[in-house]
Amino acid sequence: MLRDVTFGQYYPKNSFVHRMDARVKILLMILYIVTIFLVQTYSGYIATAFVLITTIVVARIPLKTVLKSVKAVIFLVLFTAILNILFYQGESTTVVFSWWIIKVTDGGLLFAMQMAFRLIFLVMGTSLLTFTTTPVELTDGIESLLSPLKLIRVPVHDIAVIMSITLRFIPILMEETDKIIMAQSSRGADFSSGGIIKRAKALLPVLIPLFISAFRRADELSLAMDSRCYGAPVKRTKHKVRRISVRDIIGSIFYLAYLAFIIVDNSLLLLLI
Amino acid sequence: MRTMSAIVIDNVTFGYDKKSGDVLKSVSLQIEEGEFVCVVGRNGSGKSTLAKTINGLLTPSEGSIKVFGVDTKEESTIFDVRKNVGMVFQNPDNQMVASIVEDDVAFGPENLGIPREEIKARIDWALKAVGMEEYRHGTPNKLSGGQKQRIAIAGVLALKPRVLVLDEATAMLDPRGRREVMDTVRELNKKENITVIHITHYMEECVGADRVVVVDGGEIVMQGRPEEVFSKRSELSTYQLGLPPVMALADMLRERGVEIGVVHKEDELVEELCRLL
Numbered sequence: 141m142l143r144d145v146t147f148g149q150y151y152p153k154n155s156f157v158h159r160m161d162a163r164v165k166i167l168l169m170i171l172y173i174v175t176i177f178l179v180q181t182y183s184g185y186i187a188t189a190f191v192l193i194t195t196i197v198v199a200r201i202p203l204k205t206v207l208k209s210v211k212a213v214i215f216l217v218l219f220t221a222i223l224n225i226l227f228y229q230g231e232s233t234t235v236v237f238s239w240w241i242i243k244v245t246d247g248g249l250l251f252a253m254q255m256a257f258r259l260i261f262l263v264m265g266t267s268l269l270t271f272t273t274t275p276v277e278l279t280d281g282i283e284s285l286l287s288p289l290k291l292i293r294v295p296v297h298d299i300a301v302i303m304s305i306t307l308r309f310i311p312i313l314m315e316e317t318d319k320i321i322m323a324q325s326s327r328g329a330d331f332s333s334g335g336i337i338k339r340a341k342a343l344l345p346v347l348i349p350l351f352i353s354a355f356r357r358a359d360e361l362s363l364a365m366d367s368r369c370y371g372a373p374v375k376r377t378k379h380k381v382r383r384i385s386v387r388d389i390i391g392s393i394f395y396l397a398y399l400a401f402i403i404v405d406n407s408l409l410l411l412l413i
Numbered sequence: 414m415r416t417m418s419a420i421v422i423d424n425v426t427f428g429y430d431k432k433s434g435d436v437l438k439s440v441s442l443q444i445e446e447g448e449f450v451c452v453v454g455r456n457g458s459g460k461s462t463l464a465k466t467i468n469g470l471l472t473p474s475e476g477s478i479k480v481f482g483v484d485t486k487e488e489s490t491i492f493d494v495r496k497n498v499g500m501v502f503q504n505p506d507n508q509m510v511a512s513i514v515e516d517d518v519a520f521g522p523e524n525l526g527i528p529r530e531e532i533k534a535r536i537d538w539a540l541k542a543v544g545m546e547e548y549r550h551g552t553p554n555k556l557s558g559g560q561k562q563r564i565a566i567a568g569v570l571a572l573k574p575r576v577l578v579l580d581e582a583t584a585m586l587d588p589r590g591r592r593e594v595m596d597t598v599r600e601l602n603k604k605e606n607i608t609v610i611h612i613t614h615y616m617e618e619c620v621g622a623d624r625v626v627v628v629d630g631g632e633i634v635m636q637g638r639p640e641e642v643f644s645k646r647s648e649l650s651t652y653q654l655g656l657p658p659v660m661a662l663a664d665m666l667r668e669r670g671v672e673i674g675v676v677h678k679e680d681e682l683v684e685e686l687c688r689l690l
Contacts, residue, residue, distance in 0.1 A: 275512070276511075276512055276513055276516070301510065304510055304511050304512070304516075305510050307512050308509060308510060308511060308512045311554050312506050312554070357504075357506070357507045360502055360503075360504060360507035360508070361507050361508065361510070363465070363470055363500075363502065364500070364502055364507065364508035364565075365510065365520075366470060366495070367468055367470065367495055367498075367499070367500035367569070368495075368520055368521040368524060368568065368569065368572065369492050369495050369496060369521055369524040369525050369572065370520075370524050371524070372492045372524050372525055372526070373492075374524075374525060374526035375526050376523050376524060376526055377522075377523050377526050377527055377528060377529055377532065378523060378529070379515075379516075379519040379522070379523060379529055379532040379533060379536065380516075380519075381529065
């Protein structure tokens, strides 16, 4: 049951994007998010779509899989689009349709469409990071990116260990939940009928044993970590090294070019006005 | 240094809290380097508590424990003790910190700040020593209990300990997993001269050990070579311990008049029976 839920959404492939350094990918994703909010023109949207589709093709991930991640936020997209259409007039105020206090203008329609595309591009782009990077690489990358914070005494390494342990125990606790549910069902517990409140109450006998077990595991894990010299007063080392490759440089140039294009495009727009 | 015992437990008393009383009552035990010692006892006998005092996870309320001459009470040298005494626990899942085997094995040496090249060499060595080198880049989640426990041992070996304490490390495994783990540990003891202290309630795992220590009620009640301990069957039964199944079977056959010699292992029993046929 629960075990079938694949954790994370890593899409195993050995593509150019998959083999890029996780740190570079995280930074490029941030760059992409910022750039998307700068886009103002049609050519900007076309450029964004181009960048996105190129990345998807290079990553060798089926477009269908990427679109699935949009499905999760489709309600949000539609909701904001409808609100924008109904209540935002934009600069151009040619009324297309009006009823009671609602006035739909072509400016509003345009804005709503832009916003919807922006959200869809945003979700598709960011999901590419998790499609092409394993959770372990991600946490390693985050640790590495946060490491300058060590200077202001942020316990970056401890945070990394916490993330690593979380990843390690998610499948274990899922399996355990599964076992408890089966154990309780075999004693006649009913998890699938009744209203929301009844179902939530039925989960209580699952959550309590799960929590008890999680605490017991934490206790044992802390002993094991102590035994393996966690917290020794020396400077820790890392056995893995990540090097920036040509791949990462090419990827970065591509995304920086995209940012440059959007900025130039926007300033051209200003000049025209 | 050469003549120094690996572990000297001197009159150790320990209690978790005042109400429940002492779990260990003036225990004294000396273990030499390279020895394979099995500690057995029923549930609640204090055997697991004893194990946890050896690497300073618990500090005795009275008495002292010295690991290669270093007192476990001394906070400034506790990591020297833990570096030398590797500890493997019951549940393999609760001992691993990383989702990739080699990352988990590297955890200990990384904590000690060992240079990268050396860590790599240690991962190679440790995984090879437990026969799990092909799983290096895999995840422990999909392995069997015995395999996971071998990875846990590798994670401890990467610290290059001179003593390995197995705190009921076979208790949760199926017979095959137990055999895997025991074979691995015996080999480490023989080839790498690592001192092994194996806490267990499976009597058959004591066969082939250098010494068996029986703990009951927080005290050491019997001690000796496995054959010596096994020969005192009635005394063992007062501590709710039985003989290894093979020996128990041989005893039963003897009671029925089958003239069988002293056997400790399955193949010895088979040989004896074949001789009689």
